[in-house]
Amino acid sequence: MKLKEIFTIFMDYSGKGIYPFLFLVALIYLLATEKDSKIRRVLLESSLVITVLFFFPLFKMVMDKVEEAGTYYRILWLLPMTVVIAYAGVKLIGRHTRIGLAAMVIVLVLGGEYLYKSQYVTPAENRYHLPQAVIAICDLIAPQEDEERVWAVFPSELIHFVRQYSSEIQMPYGRDMVVASWEHVEHPMYALMESDIVRIDLLAELADDYQCQYIILNKAKNTEGDPESSGLKKIAEVGGYDIFRNVDVPILKKTDTSH
Template sequence: MREILSILQLYNADRWLLLFYAAALLFLLWKRKDTKSVVLLGIFPLVIFAFFLFPVSFTIYRKLDGPETYYRLAWMMPMTATIAYASVLLAQQAEKTAKEGRGKRFEGTETILVLLVCVILIASGGRYTYNNIHITPAENRLHLPQTVINLCDYIESQADGSRNIQAAFPSEHVHYVRQYTTHIRLSFGREMMVERWGFENPVYAEMEEKETIDAEKLAEALLADECRFVVLNAAKPIDGALEEYGYEKLVLLDGYYVYKNEDIPIA
């Protein structure tokens, strides 16, 4: 039960939208506008919620798909529709109450005022999506870092038309390279970025797990991986020079060095 409640807590974070949902649901049950809304937006979601909290449901789900996605069961509750419907009913109630004293006031004043209050409450109790740190101005229509595109284009131009290029990129790029071109295969990819997946990779170990790269050990790992190209962050310290181990430095591009080993055959 503790695990289920912590999932709920993570879902809501420290905001109030679940509270608004609960308030909207209770308001609908109290208002009893019609059977359809009471049952389908009121009672039925409560049954879903009870099922969500039920430890046996969690145990079965965990065996089928793992606990990380259990929160998706909460998606069956129509939170958005319920809050919106309750807000409109509230506005209608305000209109009805104020009808007699309205005088020369614009007919929809109460609706607009109540909605404004609801919007302010939702804005205060929620979290503005576009303040999210993972949302940034797009540099191009692919919505990928332009640096990654430039590096990929450069490597492909040096690959003699091959569509099977083995390359090692720094970890900050591995999510993006193959979203641009799958002609470049990676020595390590996103699987190394998720610690709980438990993958190991010698190239990653040499490139990313040390503060200073050991050029000889990195070259050894790259050669074992038949890695023809490697991209290194120019700011990352390196002990030794990859050039001594067959990797020619081609260019400094957008703050990254691109190396190529001609001795590794093209696939």
């Protein structure tokens, strides 16, 4: 039963790609042909041990006791798949030029796919490979050198990216709210931000309670109430988002110890 579960995890990890399978072929080829003992120890034998452990049911049983649920596939991250495949390809082409080039063409044809055909992949907008709107918002609300880190409430579609760009902006809830498989208590601000109609007065009240200086709202979101009367001052519009400054919560100076 465990072995079947392991193979299912491996197939899910592989998806529609052939690279994990190509790695296994390359590993077998190098184990049979590589003579350099250093390369064998560092690149091949270590990969073999990790691969065997991954497919070993007893190891899976032990890992189930100590790991987070659903993260067993991360063991495959330890495998230097790209290096092993590339080294095997170079070695094959060096020894058998025609066969190697033909194999390379076959691999490219079978394994290649137009990247941007996927709904989850878009052309990079900047060198950070993050939505430009997130960068612009973070730059706008980031604290000055003499200020403490600020707190900001972001809609769920942006919270993954904020921490990747800046550690100067804190959030009352994070990625734990949007991963369905993680057990968590829903944060009241997240529940309000994700509701069909966002009550501005309640949002401002919670922002005061959690000492959040900024609120970012998707302009497409239905809202109820007047931000100005609730102490929320609109300071900018960035990429389809309204940025509000919660004037009731001050931004502390680094020398200020009153908070």
